[in-house]
Amino acid sequence: MKRSRTRRVAVTYAALQIATAALALWLTKQFQVARMSATLIALAPTLPGAYLTWAAYHNDRREAAADTDAKATMLAAAVAPAETRQRAQLIGPGAHRIDVAFHYRTEPANNATGAAPEGRLTNVVAYYRNLRPARLVITGEPGGGKTLLALDLLLGLLTHNARTAADPVPVRLSVAGWDTDRPLPEWLADQIHQQFRDRGLTAADAGMLVDQHRILPVLDGLDEMDTDTTPAARRRAVAALQQLNAYQHPTGSAPVILTCRTTQYEQLAALDMRMREAAHIQIAPVPPAQAAAYLTARSTRPTRWSPVIDTLNTAPGGALAKALSTPWRLNLAATAYEERHPDTLGYLRDPADLLTLPSPHAVRDHLLALYLPAATSQHPTRPGRYPPHQTHRWLAALATHLATTDPASPGSGTDLVLHQLWPMAGAHRVRTTDALLICPLALAFPALYLATTPVDFSLRMFLGTALTAWPLAAVWQASRATVRTPHTVHLHRLRSPTHLRRLARDLGFGLTLGLALGLVVELVAGLVIAVAVGLALWLKDVLTEPLSCDAAPTDPRYPVRDDLAVGLASVLAVGLAIGLLSGLANGLTVGLAIGSMGLIVGVPLGLYVFSGAGRRYVVLLCCSRGRLPWRLGAFLHWAYEAGLLRISGMAYQFRHRELQDWLAAQARLR
Incomplete structure (x- = not known):
């Protein structure tokens, strides 16, 4: 009822605004000496109309938010396919995953309860569901699979049989882009709105979901917020952890999943900065047996990898085993050495070349140098577009x-x-x-x-x-x-009654401007300017x-x-x-x-x-x-x-x- 009354009053004052605008034009032509005074007096009654039009619009925006469960369900349906594509991009051809293991690391204080001593990628969802509160820190070496583990956990939570409509929706965000001068809830709402507004999620919807703790933030890349030379007092990661520790819901610390490289998290922990009330797990290096299984699965002729696999098994502490102990490096090796000649389809490289490299750094640089041309030639749609x-x-x-x-x-x-x-x-x-x-x-x-x-x-x-x-x-x-x-x-907003009302508001503003310009130009020119400005503002805003x-x-x-x-x-x-x-x-x-x-x-x-x-x-x-x-x-x-x-x-x-x-x-x- 209140909303309807506000609209009626707004319409009444909008009509009054048009009438007084016409009066203003007439006054400016009749009273040559006091044009400005007459115009200001005539335009004064238009101010309530402008205000009530603005108020009616914002009331509509506040009342347009649908119920929380429907918005959360819609958001979950949008997150799942997007993150499935992202995981496929990280895994590479064949969708071969390495079942990485992780170990629980006890912090000096403020640990979450329910954490098992160890777990694996395949049971990470069950591992996480046992935590109280549901706060998890994932660390590991560069390329160790932190993002992939977080993605599997996110997708598992969305598709888990025990999931209910009341469960928070996990949304992955790059924490490196967070300006920590902004409060965490405000930043979360803004990011979620920007990511999913093409699905109809408004800023009010996103704010409502965050305020009601229907969002599970999956924050990726705490280590990318600063450089190693950034002074401790100026590190954004420190400010981020402080805000995460203050992030609460009615029952205590709010659920959060955070990823960070091991070295950077240890540096923060040395400053007594860590995520409180959380379980800290660290991803273990890939053992030689798993590395061998992955390379065999990625290859169309596994016997080519026999010398590499033999070396991994016989020298588990050697340079090659250390270099190929992360999913990222194993993916580099498989991509580089599976490249074929475009005409003969013969393999361009022999994996045995890896045995001649003296150190893990040499293996890394060698694989990175080969990765770019190999990935380019194996482009799924346009391999030859860029040399x-x-x-x-x-x-x-x-x-x-x-x-x-x-x-x-x-x-x-x-x-x-x-x-x-x-x-x-x-x-x-x-x-x-x-x-x-x-x-x-x-x-x-x-x-x-x-x-x-x-x-x-x-x-x-x-x-x-x-x-x-x-x-x-x-x-x-x-x-x-x-x-x-x-x-x-x-373009769909052209059919929205709310935004059609905004057209009337913007045309009203343009009309007011046109009347002011009537002091300089003729009546027709003022009307032209009024309509032109109103349409431009409407297109820009709507x-x-x-x-x-x-x-x-x-x-x-x-x-x-x-x-x-x-x-x-x-x-x-x-x-x-x-x-x-x-x-x-x-x-x-x-x-x-x-x-x-x-x-x-x-x-x-x-x-x-x-x-x-x-x-x-x-x-x-x-x-x-x-x-x-x-x-x-x-x-x-x-x-x-x-x-x-x-x-x-x-x-x-x-x-x-x-x-x-x-x-x-x-x-x-x-």
Whole structure:
């Protein structure tokens, strides 16, 4: 009832706003001396209408959240297929998993109860369900299988027979992108909304799920929040653990799953910083028997691996056994030595070559050098699109960029976000180019106005001169180091009654602006501006929404693509509105001419006003010719499909940090 009454009052005041707007126009024409005063007096009754329209919209947003169980069920249905694809990407061809073992490590205090001394990947779900509270820390060596174990646990919890509708939904998030100045619940809600809003999950829904503890955070990569040289007092991982320890629900510490490399977690533990009320498990190295079974399963001719398997069994403490003691290294070896000649289908390499390498580091570097061309040639759909040497050069440039960014910035050391890569081409160079591209157009507006307007000291001259300065704001925006977050398109909102009401609100704002501009221009021009501004705001606010940098669309290329589409669509709407209204007032020919000029001038300016991320991405490509491919997004997605990269939210990441560091080191040696 309250919501209905609010709507009726809002509609009444909206009608009053239109009436007083017409009165304002009449007053500005009748009283030449007191135009501004008459306009302000006439527009005063419109303020309650604007406020109640805003209040009605926010009431609708609050009441639009559906019941918790339905939203949690929908979220679980969205998480399962996405993480199944991610696990398949990590496992590689054939879906051969290594049943890694893990051991429970007792902390000096604040351990969870119910933890068994040891467990395996195949029974990790049962292991976790016995913990009280349900807080788990997974550590292991680089490439030891931490992420894969967390993925198996997540998927097992979603598909477990004992799961109920009331169980929290596990959602995996890259903790490296967390700005720890933000409270954990706020960050969780924002990330979940960004990842699953294409499934209809609103910000209010995500906040409700987090507030009611219907989310089980699976936080991957605590070790990637800082570098080894970051002072202890400035480590984001310390702040993250402090917030995790304060994360509570009504019965005590809230459930959390956290992964971290063993060395980094021990460094934090030495500072008496660890996750409290949790069970700490550490993944054990892969024993020779399991390594042999994996290599045999991945090979189409297992006898080729006999010398390697014999060495693993006879020298379990040797260089080869140490090097091949993690799932990541075993996957590298299988990928590199299963590569075949494209014409003869003969094997290009003999696994026995591994026996000649003197140390685990030599084995690692050897496998990493072979992995990139092998993964490229075994690309499932387009193996020959990018030559291996070119792929290596471009990926090394990207890895070097990640290695030289500020480690205190969230996600800076791991995330390849398209619209945030622009410093690669030179920060000052890109910003200067971005600003210079708009300067001629921005300066043309005030020059044209001043050249065609008689010089006097009237109010019209003063306001008109001030308004011509607004394109200069686009130059300032283009020269900034901060890039606005991209927008994404939601065409289904055109059918939403809520967002149709937003159209009325935005047109009302545009009408108010048009009335103010009526002091400078004629009535028809003011109406043209009113409708054009209202449509542009509506397209920007209704069809699009800002995405955060840790967002997770289906394809990380979509944000910049949609951001450019937003700018073009907004300008098109403005051009059509200008042309239509001008045609109604002055005839078809004049309308077409004015509308065409509006599009010609407005397209580049609109990209600066409505599109920030997409435009900066295009400037990056123009300024980095030769160092990066022209279609950078297409290349990164191709590398993801080849198994060289992975997707985390709105970012691409290297398949493994070891690969990223090796590529950066190779680039420095050249």
